[in-house]
Structure formats: C-alpha cells, structure tokens
Amino acid sequence: MSTQLWIYLIVGASFALYIGIAFWSKASSTGEYYVAGKGVHPVANGMATAADWMSAASFISMAGIIAFMGRDGSVYLMGWTGGYVLLAMLLAPYLRKFGKFTVPDFVGERYYSQTARLVAIICALFVSFTYVAGQMRGVGIVFSRFLEVDINLGVIIGMAIVFFYAVLGGMKGITYTQVAQYCVLIVAYLVPAIFISIMLTGHVIPQLGFGSEVKGTDMAVLDRLNGLVTELGFSAYTDGSKSTIDVFFITAALMVGTAGLPHVIVRFFTVPRVRDARISAGWALVFIALLYTTAPAVAAFARTNLITTVDNAEYTQLPSWFKNWEGAGLIAWTDKNGDGKVQYRAGDAFAGAPAFTGETGPQGQRLVKNAPSANENELYVDRDIMVLANPEIAQLPGWVIALVAAGGLAAALSTAAGLLLVISTSISHDLLKSNLMPHISEKQELMAARISAAVAVIIAGYFGINPPGFVAQVVAFAFGLAAASFFPAIIMGIFYKRMNREGAITGMVVGLVFTFAYIVYFKFVNPAANTPANWWFGISPEGVGTLGMIFNFIVAFVVSKVTPPPPERVQHMVEDIRVPRGASAPVAGH
Amino acid sequence: MEEKQTAAAGYWRENVRLVLTLLAIWFLVSYGAGILFVDVLDKVHLGGFPLGFWFAQQGSIYVFVVLIFVYVWRMNKLDRKYDVHEE
Numbered sequence: 001m002s003t004q005l006w007i008y009l010i011v012g013a014s015f016a017l018y019i020g021i022a023f024w025s026k027a028s029s030t031g032e033y034y035v036a037g038k039g040v041h042p043v044a045n046g047m048a049t050a051a052d053w054m055s056a057a058s059f060i061s062m063a064g065i066i067a068f069m070g071r072d073g074s075v076y077l078m079g080w081t082g083g084y085v086l087l088a089m090l091l092a093p094y095l096r097k098f099g100k101f102t103v104p105d106f107v108g109e110r111y112y113s114q115t116a117r118l119v120a121i122i123c124a125l126f127v128s129f130t131y132v133a134g135q136m137r138g139v140g141i142v143f144s145r146f147l148e149v150d151i152n153l154g155v156i157i158g159m160a161i162v163f164f165y166a167v168l169g170g171m172k173g174i175t176y177t178q179v180a181q182y183c184v185l186i187v188a189y190l191v192p193a194i195f196i197s198i199m200l201t202g203h204v205i206p207q208l209g210f211g212s213e214v215k216g217t218d219m220a221v222l223d224r225l226n227g228l229v230t231e232l233g234f235s236a237y238t239d240g241s242k243s244t245i246d247v248f249f250i251t252a253a254l255m256v257g258t259a260g261l262p263h264v265i266v267r268f269f270t271v272p273r274v275r276d277a278r279i280s281a282g283w284a285l286v287f288i289a290l291l292y293t294t295a296p297a298v299a300a301f302a303r304t305n306l307i308t309t310v311d312n313a314e315y316t317q318l319p320s321w322f323k324n325w326e327g328a329g330l331i332a333w334t335d336k337n338g339d340g341k342v343q344y345r346a347g348d349a350f351a352g353a354p355a356f357t358g359e360t361g362p363q364g365q366r367l368v369k370n371a372p373s374a375n376e377n378e379l380y381v382d383r384d385i386m387v388l389a390n391p392e393i394a395q396l397p398g399w400v401i402a403l404v405a406a407g408g409l410a411a412a413l414s415t416a417a418g419l420l421l422v423i424s425t426s427i428s429h430d431l432l433k434s435n436l437m438p439h440i441s442e443k444q445e446l447m448a449a450r451i452s453a454a455v456a457v458i459i460a461g462y463f464g465i466n467p468p469g470f471v472a473q474v475v476a477f478a479f480g481l482a483a484a485s486f487f488p489a490i491i492m493g494i495f496y497k498r499m500n501r502e503g504a505i506t507g508m509v510v511g512l513v514f515t516f517a518y519i520v521y522f523k524f525v526n527p528a529a530n531t532p533a534n535w536w537f538g539i540s541p542e543g544v545g546t547l548g549m550i551f552n553f554i555v556a557f558v559v560s561k562v563t564p565p566p567p568e569r570v571q572h573m574v575e576d577i578r579v580p581r582g583a584s585a586p587v588a589g590h
Numbered sequence: 591m592e593e594k595q596t597a598a599a600g601y602w603r604e605n606v607r608l609v610l611t612l613l614a615i616w617f618l619v620s621y622g623a624g625i626l627f628v629d630v631l632d633k634v635h636l637g638g639f640p641l642g643f644w645f646a647q648q649g650s651i652y653v654f655v656v657l658i659f660v661y662v663w664r665m666n667k668l669d670r671k672y673d674v675h676e677e
Binding site for chain 1: 598601606621636647655661
C-alpha cells in the first residue's frame with residue numbers, strides 16, 4: 001500500500017472516531033457543556049488534560065527546538081512539566097472544592113468584585129486566542145505536507161471538525177475526544193522514536209538509548225553528538241549558552257504559566273471529588289511525561305541523523321525526504337562554494353526564512369532570493385520538520401508516516417478545542433450570565449455558549465489562514481501573562497485568608513502591565529535592543545513573567561495590609577475550600 | 591465549634607507542611623540539580639549522560655511524577671486522620 005493511501009486511511013479513521021464520539025456525548029445542560037457534569041473519571045481526565053495541554057508545539061516543534069538548542073532546550077522540558085506539581089498541590093484540589101465553572105468565577109467571588117472578574121475574563125480571552133491561532137496553523141501545515149491539500153483548505157477542514165465536536169459536545173464531547181486524541185498522539189510519537197532508538201543504539205526504550213552507546217561503537221550517543229556538532233563549529237550539545245539567571249527565570253515563568261493557564265485549570269473542575277482532582281493531576285503528568293521524556297531522546301537522535309546524512313553529501317545523492325521538505329519550503333540549500341555538496345555549519349546560511357525565486361539551480365535545487373551570509377553554512381532547516389521528517393529520515397514504513405500525520409492533527413485539534421471552550425465559557429458564562437445579563441435562562445446561556453464557540457472557531461481559523469507575523473513572539477505573552485496575573489491571585493486567594501479585593505486587583509494589574517510592557521518593548525517597539533546587556537537583571541522577555549509574578553505578590557501583600565480585610569462570608573468561603581468534604585454534587589444549571 | 595476550628599487549623603498546618611516539604615524537593619531537582627549546580631554535577635556521569643544534563647532533560651520529570659503521587663497518598667491519609675475525607 002502506498003504511503004499516501006495509508007495517510008488518507010489513518011487520518012480519515014481518526015476523524016471518524018472523533019465525530020462518532022461527539023455524537024455519543026452531546027451536551028444537554030450548561031453543567032455538561034462547561035464541566036462535563038463533573039462526572040469524568042480521574043484517569044480519563046488525566047489523559048484529556050495531557051491531550052489538552054500538549055499542543056501542536058509540543059508534538060511537532062519541541063523535539064526540533066531541543067535538537068537545535070541542546071542543553072538550553074531543557075527550559076521547555078522542566079518548565080512544561082514542573083507546573084503540574086504546582087497545579088496538583090496548590091491549585092487543583094481547592095478550585096475543585098470551590099465547585100464553580102471557571103477561573104474568572106473563582107477570582108470574581110473570592111475577591112467579591114466584578115472588576116476582578118473582568119480582569120480575569122480579559123486575561124483568559126487574550127491567552128486563549130493567542131494560543132489557538134497557533135494550533136490552527138499547525139493543522140494547516142500537517143494538511144499541506146501530508147494530505148497534499150492547500151494550507152488554507154487544511155485550516156478550513158480543521159475548523160469544521162473542531163466546530164462539530166466543540167460546539168455540539170461542549171466539555172463532555174471535548175473530554176472524550178481528547179482521550180481518543182491522546183491515544184493517537186502518543187502512539188504516533190512513540191512508534192518512530194522506538195524504531196529510531198533501535199536503529200541507532202539497539203535499545204527499545206528511547207530514554208535508555210539516549211544514555212547509551214551508538215550501536216557498533218563504544219561511544220555514548222551524547223559524546224558522539226558533541227563531537228559532531230563541535231567539529232562543525234557549533235557549541236557542544238550538552239553545554240548551554242543562556243545565562244544561569246535567564247534559564248532560571250524562563251523555567252519558572254513556564255512552570256507558573258502552565259499552572260495558570262485557564263484551559264488546563266478548568267479540566268480539574270470536571271472530576272467528581274477533590275481527591276480525584278489531586279490524583280488526576282498525577283495521571284496527567286504521567287501521560288505528559290511519556291512524551292516529554294521521549295522528546296529529548298528524539299532530539300539527540302534526529303540531530304545525529306541529520307548531520308551524518310546531509311553534511312558533505314552530494315545534493316543529487318540526497319534521499320527523497322530532503323527534496324520533499326525542500327519542496328514544502330522548510331529546507332533550503334544555497335551552494336556558496338559551488339561544489340555541489342551540502343556544507344552544514346554553525347550560523348545562519350542566510351537571514352530569515354527562505355524566499356524562493358521559482359527557478360532551480362544547476363543541481364536541481366530551489367534557488368533563494370536571500371543574500372547568502374558570510375559564514376560557510378549552506379543549509380537552512382526549519383526546526384518543525386525534525387519530528388515530521390523523522391520517520392522518512394529513518395526510512396520507516398508508510399504507516400508510521402501516516403501515524404505521525406494523524407498524531408500531529410490530534411495534538412493540534414485537542415488543544416484548539418480546549419481553548420475554544422474557555423473562550424465560549426468566558427463569554428456566555430462569565431461575561432453574559434455573571435455580569436451583563438444575569439436573567440437569561442439556562443437554555444439561552446447554552447445557546448450563547450454555542451454561538452460564541454462558533455464565532456471563536458471562525459476567528460481562530462482566520463488567524464490560521466492569515467497568521468499575524470508575530471505569532472511566534474506572542475507565545476511568550478501567553479505564559480508570561482498567565483504567570484503574572486492568575487497564578488498569584490489564585491494562590492493568595494487560597495493560602496492567604498487576609499488577601500482582599502484591593503490587594504488582588506492592584507497586584508494583577510501591576511503584574512500584567514509590567515509584563516506586557518516589558519515584552520512589547522523588547523519584541524515590538526525596540527527589537528534591536530533585545531540583548532542580554534539591555535535586559536533587567538539579564539532576564540529575557542520569555543522569562544519576565546516570573547518577575548511580574550513576584551511584583552504581583554509583593555504589591556498585593558502591601559496593599560492588602562493597608563486596606564480593610566475581606567468580608568466575613570469570603571473568609572468562611574476560604575475556610576470551606578481548604579477541606580475536601582462537602583464538594584458539591586454534579587450541578588444541573590446553577 | 592471551637593474544637594472543630596482547632597481541628598481544621600491542625601489539618602491545614604499539616605497540609606501546608608507537607609506541601610512545603612515536597613516543593614523543596616521539587617525545587618532541588620529542577621532549579622538545583624538541573625540549573626544552579628549543573629557545572630558540578632556534569633563532572634559525574636550516569637551512563638552516557640553528564641548528571642546535570644540528565645536531571646535537566648530526564649530526571650527532574652520523573653521526580654515530579656513521584657512527588658504528585660506521594661502528595662496524593664499522604665493527603666488521603668491526612669483527610670482520614672482529621673475526618674474530612676469524602677465518601
């Protein structure tokens with residue numbers, strides 16, 4: 001069977017499965033639409049959380065980023081897993097006990113203030129829209145490369161699928177499709193990783209192969225890779241280039257940001273009991289760790305394979321994957337010394353992404369308009385292809401390639417759906433029902449939720465087709481803002497009874513404005529100044545959310561000391577959420 | 591009523607102490623072994639890994655998983671001790 005046929009078959013079957021699940025789990029009340037009736041088993045919720053959390057970026061980009069960053073890539077591995085420890089111990093059980101639907105619900109009630117609720121709604125919407133645009137783009141890339149459809153048509157097909165099960169099924173539909181999507185994506189990630197580990201090291205488990213010798217030699221994988229990259233002029237793979245303080249702050253911003261992301265937090269509202277919320281955070285991390293401990297192994301294997309395959313090879317003799325990805329515009333080669341061989345060295349071959357002239361050179365390579373840089377490097381490789389091209393580089397059978405395509409789509413769709421739900425809930429529940437139009441009936445609220453989900457799908461699709469040039473830059477925003485706003489407000493709401501409305505609101509505003517201004521200044525206003533010498537304390541915009549969080553805590557504490565304590569009923573509410581017993585049963589309406 | 595309040599305070603104190611202990615370990619394996627002390631740890635090797643690199647890309651994640659399950663186990667015990675567990 002041809003690879004293309006396998007791709008249609010496997011991707012088609014996975015889509016049929018998602019739609020089938022959506023029909024089976026259609027939501028009929030707001031409780032089911034927002035939090036799946038609070039009846040999800042903790043292991044299922046763990047899987048759904050893992051799929052919700054692991055986006056197109058985790059599945060497609062992360063291993064590639066680590067492959068090119070080496071040691072510095074560790075910030076993503078620790079940052080995007082360590083947050084679950086904070087979630088499990090500091091947030092999830094208490095928010096579950098609180099027993100409402102959303103993060104703005106908690107902020108609004110704990111701080112007895114519609115202003116606080118509004119700040120939380122704005123943050124939730126901003127973070128979610130930032131994120132969802134990237135997912136739609138991921139869907140488009142997978143479609144255009146593997147299904148040979150136009151990237152825009154790919155986005156539209158993705159929109160239609162998400163529309164179907166998010167709008168119809170709400171949280172209930174999303175939860176069970178996410179469970180299925182987790183299974184698809186993890187198999188798709190592990191199968192090629194295992195194959196490659198066996199080929200390179202003889203170990204079935206990639207995590208072990210990562211730390212052992214290259215097959216047929218007595219040299220460790222990492223030592224060999226260090227030798228290869230230093231010979232080509234890169235710094236050693238196991239050495240970092242970022243300063244310790246920056247690594248520290250970026251890791252912290254990613255961890256705290258993860259714990260503060262509304263689409264992750266809301267998943268813990270869907271389980272029946274407080275103890276289920278605790279254990280399901282554990283299961284979520286088990287399922288996430290499966291991918292996150294495999295990714296750095298894949299990164300090291302892929303970098304080794306890439307170097308040994310392409311460096312100093314005749315262009316005309318290169319395997320077909322090279323030309324496939326060159327065709328997709330994600331690889332480019334500019335023959336600087338005219339020897340017909342690919343020289344892969346440190347530095348950029350040319351500035352920016354390749355702009356092709358439409359003509360081909362003497363060896364048949366696609367020519368680029370970009371002016372070649374002064375160094376010897378002739379190769380441009382987009383980091384995103386490391387995972388997608390891996391099965392082809394390792395010459396794996398067609399069904400494995402098809403599986404990777406289905407896995408990339410599962411990762412992007414599951415995260416997009418979770419985010420769309422947060423957007424629709426923020427509008428129908430937090431903004432309309434709790435704020436502007438408190439008298440609407442449950443039926444009307446449900447209708448409003450579905451309409452806002454539908455509108456959000458269309459906006460997300462628009463950004464997927466016309467990606468704003470700053471998508472990559474705004475990711476720093478999502479984590480930084482979540483870290484600087486939600487996290488401190490929720491933590492103090494639970495652990496510091498004396499925290500009041502005035503303190504929490506000033507803290508959130510200070511944290512937000514500071515983080516926002518710092519990122520905007522270095523990313524948009526004055527990108528030329530974005531160097532360690534100009535950063536405060538050497539902290540990059542990616543890590544500044546941690547500083548914003550610290551400011552939030554300090555300002556909130558000081559302000560709360562000089563303003564009146566929260567009312568009696570709020571203090572009782574805090575006492576109540578601290579003990580598990582008496583968590584509310586599934587709610588019908590509210 | 592008063593007795594109940596003291597019990598609730600005791601439960602909360604033990605809860606906070608447990609969380610602080612576990613978070614100290616969380617901090618040590620990630621920020622400590624994976625970031626602050628890597629230069630020292632990298633001199634030691636674990637199989638083909640420099641130890642600091644292993645903590646940063648593998649070990650810290652395994653410890654995170656264990657920490658959550660220890661937390662769950664200890665909290666369930668604590669809930670029963672203070673009779674605040676759910677049905």
